[in-house]
Structure formats: C-alpha cells, structure tokens
Amino acid sequence: MAADTKIPAMGDPAERTIPRLQPGAMEQSKPYVAAPAHNEPLGFPGELVPDWQEKGIARMGELLGKYKSLRVFMDICVKCGACTDKCHYFLGTGDPKNMPVARQDLFRSVYRRYFTPAGKALGAMGMGKLVGAREFTKEVLDEWFNYFHQCSQCRRCSVFCPYGIDTAEVSMAARDIMDNIGQGHKYANEIIGKVHKIGNNLGLPGPALIDNLEGLEEDLKDETGLDIRMPVDEEGAEILLVTPSADFFAEPHVLGLMGYAKVFHAAGTSWTISTKATEAANFAMFIGSYDQMQKIAMRIREAALELGVKRIVFGECGHAWRVAYSFLNTLIGPMDFLDPRYPRPQHILEFTHDLIKRGGIRLDKSGNDGMVLTFHDSCNVARASRMGDSAGGQFVIPREVIKACVPKFVDMHPDTIGEKTFCCGGGGGLLTDELMDVRIKGSQPRMEALNDVVKREGVTHMAAICAICKAQFTKVLPTYGFDREMIVSVHQLVSNAIVLGNND
C-alpha cells in the first residue's frame, strides 16, 4: 500500500476544478510485470521477446485489421480536447498523460510511425514529430506499460468525444500487444490462469466453495429460521447463477449473495451455482484478448448445458455484466438452449425488480432503518450494457430496487452518475496493491461527490453492483476519512428488507 499517497482534496462537485498539468506526476506508477509462470499458460511468451519491436508492430497491424474501433479511432481524433478533463485519473493526478487523448496518443504515435504514409515517410527522415509519429522504442513501451495500466477502461471519455472515441478500446489493444510480446500485467494474467486452473479469480476450489456455502446456509437459518438453500451443481434447476467469486465470502459481497438466495427462496424458483462456472468475472476483457475471453465464457455455456438449466442469471458485477450482456451471445451463443421468454442472460437486479413489480416479494423498509442511501453507477453497467427493455434501464432498475428497500435515497451530483458516472478507481484490472496510489487518486471525483451528499443529505451508505467497486471502496473509503462499511451490495439491502416465510 502506498502510504505516502497525498490524498487529493474534496471540493464541490458542482464546481469541479480541473487540475493544472503536472507532467510526470504518475510516471512511476506501474503494475508488476507478469512472470513466465503467469504468461505461458495463456499462450503468451514468458518474457519480453528479443524481437519485441517487430512483433509488437506486427500485432498492431493484426488488431487494426480485426477491430473497426481501433482502425477508425486511430485516424479520426481531431485533438479537440473535449475529453481532456473527463478522466478520473487525470482529475485525481494532474498527470497530462492521463488525459484520454494523451493516453491514446501514446499508441497513436506508434500507429502513425508504422501505419500511415505521412508517418512512414517523415519518420524515415527523422521528422516524424511533425505528424506526431514516434519510433516504438523501449521508452515508449515502458510508457505504455505504465499509462495503459492507469486506465480503468471505464469509457467515460467516450461519452463526451464527438466521435465516441473510446480509450478503453485503445488500452485493450495496447495490453493485448504487450501480452503478445511478453510484457504482461501480472495481476490480470495470474488471475486468468487461476480461472482456467481452479475455476475462479480467487482460486477457491470446489470443495472449499461447497463448505463455505453450507456455512452460509447455516447463517441464513440462524438469521431467519428458514431453510434457505445455496444449491450447488443441481441438475434440472431452473436458473444457473453466475456470480463473481468475491460474493462467496468477502464482505460486503457475501451479504449480497445471501440476498440473492433469499430472493430466489421467496420467489420459489429453483436455482444452482455450478462448480464449473464459479466466476462471473472475465479479466480477459481487461487485457483485450478475445480468445481468452471466449475460453472463460465458454465454461458458462458448458455448465448450463450440463445442468440443463433454462435460465442464466448474473450476480452483481460490473465488467462481468458487460461481458454477459453485450458479448455473451457473440462469444458462446446462440443461446437457444435457454428459455426464450426470459432475457438471455438476465441480471439478478432484473430478476428482483421484476418480482417487486409483480408483487412477488414483500419488502419492509424498516429492515434498513436509519440508513440513507446513495448509488454508485458502475462504469461497465452504465456505459457498456443495459438492464430491462428500455435504454437507460441500467440506471432506473437498481434505483427502484434500492428505493423499495430503504427509507431514504438520494442521488449524487448529476455529473457523477448515470452515463457520466465516475469510476471507483479500481476497475479495468487495476485492483492490485502495487497500484494503490493511482487507485486512491483516481477515486477522488467519486469521493468528492459522495462527500457532498454525506454533508448535505446525511447519506450513510453507498450501494454498488460490482465486485470490483465494492472491493475498491472498502480499501479507499478509509483513506478519505469514511467508514469502510459504508459500501454495501444492493442485494444486501434487499436481504435486510425482504419479508420471508410466515407472512401468508
């Protein structure tokens, strides 16, 4: 943990000050480089290959041919600067290379040098600078490694860019290239390895998981007096629940899992967890690897087919929901083995929201007495997916569920929620201790908006629907002088409010 991090000040979110540029402020921030043991199982070279420059450029060429986003975005940025004050990492650090367009330019300069006529011609004469072209040198590679790991791929910049240029696409491409020349990101690659080997990010093997869930069933019994089940590998269940593995034990995640179990119980719907797909997260998205992403997603298809379920429901997780909602049909579809009357796949909040609307469950707000809630929209849910059947449902549904469960709800400043939401600071594969400095600084805009509603409206808790957000806030809240338990799962609130059993 970076003990010497200077905590940025929290001002008024309505008058956010744009920091003055502090060149080089974050040039030392970087994650650990992956070791051969992390890279090789994913099919990447163990360490930086001798001809990395050539290989890297070749890989860039391949990606340009495969991704329209990258191809178009490389050419069309007009350097208008509309995005420059939109990234939380820039706002929190003042490092100009954390301005989205500047981050893209680390990549674009290499693109220009090797893939545009002007860059090739002028670059060969040593005048590449004229058109913003740079040689792909070791310094440039190091810069990539540092700054493309200060991007949480949150897409906030893409909301404001007049052409929708999404820096996340560029950082995914950069990370893919780095992986393919042996300069991987340890945290992400190690985790992907664990998913392949053990089945989930946390490296929790099946028996330990079953043990753990039995413990939770006992807790639920103690709390409610009812036999609320946490079924595992039950063939013929109606629903397969795929949830981030943090939900299996870490707080506040696990309280959310208990909430899902109560909802399923109250709805009388049979469900199961599969030991084959004990992880909703898909870190392959962060490293931009289609191949890995598909491999990880495929476990879900296999699990669903083996167990013969009719529906797939995802637990609270941001990027996992992006992969599920936006990519799953592409990666593992067609999902015609599932019941077409329900969304394929469905979000747990869609499930709960639907029940509430139909009067299928009863909620008693007094279960959350004394709590004043606000809601943190997670980037990948807000800007890369949807819930429900109308655009923006991803903002409405969680809020309606929360409001049904708590006595008071207030939103944070409108520039910091909905499609303009700020990242928690730990997304995109940055949730690792060696990046704590940038994580703390990057959470400044969110902390500022939270502080504002705490002061004005007496907010006591902030709900989130993402395992990464929850883990990040648990760490970061105390550094800004808040209680770490301020962050809660939405289904934790449902769990507190739901009226079970002896009511009819």
Next chain:
Amino acid sequence: MTTFFAILFYAAFAVLVVGVGLKVAQYARTPAPLKIPTTPAPLTPAGAAFRVGREVTLFESLWKANKPLWLFAMVFHLGLALVLVRHLRYFLEPVWAPPVWSLIVWLQPFGIYGGLAMLAGLAALLVRRVVVQRIAYISGPSDYLMLALLLAIGVSGMMMKMVAHTDIVAVKSFFLGLMVFDIRALPADPLLAVHLFLVALLMLVFPFSKLLHAPGVFFSPTRNQADDPRERRHLAPWAAQLERERN
C-alpha cells in the same frame, strides 16, 4: 499558370477521391467483432443511424462535453458548410438540378457571413489551442498547421470577396472546362492563385490527416451500433472462423 493549376487540380482531385475512397473502404471492411455502443444507446439500427445523424449535425456529445468548444465548432463548421455550398456555383451549370441550383442562388447573399463565421470559429479554435494549457499539451505541429491552412484559405477567399475581386465568371469557366478536359484560361490573379493553391493543398492532405474525422464519424462503432446484443447474435467473420476452427 493555367496549366499548372489544371495539373494541380487534377492531381489533388485524384488524391482526394482515391485516398478518401480507400480509407472509407477500409473502415467499412474492418469488422467490429463485439457490440460496443456507448450506452444508453438506441435499441434499433434506425435509432443508431439517428444518433449518428445527431452527432454530425448537432455535435451532441460535444455539447455534453464542453459548451464553449461546441459553440466554436458549430460556428466554424456551419460557416464552412455555407461557404462550400455557395462554392458549388463554380462547378455546376445552372441547368443542373434546378432545386439545388436555386438553393445555391438563394444562399449567395449569406456567403459573406459564412466566410466570417468560418474565420471567427477558426480564430477561436486557434486561440483556445494556444491558451488552454491542456489543449496546448495535446497539440502537435500538424494541428496548428491545419488551422493555419484553413485560415489562410478563408482569408484569401474573403479578400477576393471584399478587397480585390477576381473574375468569377472566368474561374467558373476554368473549372467547368476541367470537368470536360478542356483547359480554359484562369484569371492571373495573385489572390486567386494563393486561394486555389492552398485549396489544392487541403485536398492533398485530406486523406492523410485528421480531416478523416468527416467520413470517419459515420463508422464509429460506439455511435453507430444498436444496443441489441441479447436479441440478435452479432458475429464478425473472423470470430465465426475462430468458432469453426474450434468445433
């Protein structure tokens, strides 16, 4: 001078059309393997087309991002559009498409405002680029040169309009001649020569510069994709190939 400009414009036109054509073909052919609209996004392809339309005509996202910049951008681009439409009179015979022609005629009196708006917008954009620290940081030589080039074209055009008139009938005759491969005399007017030379330069750099944003905006997947991944399976050819190899 007439021959020089004749050759220059044939060359510039060829580079512009072939260059942009190749780029557009490349953009169109490159697959988008995943659904990545920036949400909330329209749920239908028609809705997505409408979204792109709003980006092109209203600069919708820029409005969300930065109001002064939006204003400068609007003033510049609308001015430019007006100027360009007005310029059609140098390339079209009056008999061609009467409604279009009457629009061009109707717009003539506004030309001066178009030119002024374009210049004012460009000047504001340039000042912003120099004065705002963040924008100065991301600006390279080519960004300043592009603004300078457009300013110079605009200024030379305005000077012809307001200070030293050129024989626009002869200009028109020259360009109509070029279109039927008949080289007719171009007025030997220094301002016109500057104007035309710079315009040819603009045409030459267009396919190699950030001016590709004009065709490119239509191909941006975060804007032109509909939000319907659960309803419709989206599969790029290379992803389908991967799938076949796996099975």
